[in-house]
């Protein structure tokens with residue numbers, strides 16, 4: 746399947762998740778603290794290369810893919826390279842929010858299934874402690890059937906777009922690198938896509 750087609754399908758999945766997440770956030774009242782990007786600094790974030798294909802394609806269309814790949818090849822950092830550290834201008838957050846991955850969209854507002862098949866909201870300490878009452882009532886509501894995005898269901902849908910790129914979980918910077926390599930290899934012997942293909 747072409748890169749543009751896969752990018753379109755991944756973006757459709759993101760759109761579906763946006764709708765489901767918005768409904769969950771509205772019903773639960775839970776929300777990220779404005780400007781917070783703390784979860785992006787965790788060195789243990791894992792993602793599939795496929796969820797960053799839209800990001801890689803966007804960079805490629807803008808002539809930035811090779812430069813980013815060089816940076817990724819040189820880095821020893823385990824923190825997501827898209828993350829913009831805090832400065833006098835901001836608190837530190839995603840440097841390319843529009844093209845963030847599936848894991849970034851799910852974390853905080855989605856559930857894992859535990860060994861008893863119960864859904865457990867996976868969110869951060871800041872939300873758990875700062876919005877404790879809401880967190881507890883939401884956890885109870887989930888047990889009673891409140892609809893919430895589920896990690897495994899979204900990753901299963903991602904796998905169906907491209908099993909090879911969607912079924913592996915790698916440290917986030919390796920996933921970014923593989924997404925860029927996929928796009929660069931694909932277009933190594935093909936004409937540059939026009940914007941309408943994007």
Ligand code: SF4
Pocket residue numbers: 784785790825826827828829838839840841842844845846849917
């Ligand atoms: S892509 Fe953006 S939201 Fe996702 S981990 Fe990296 S900096 Fe955070």
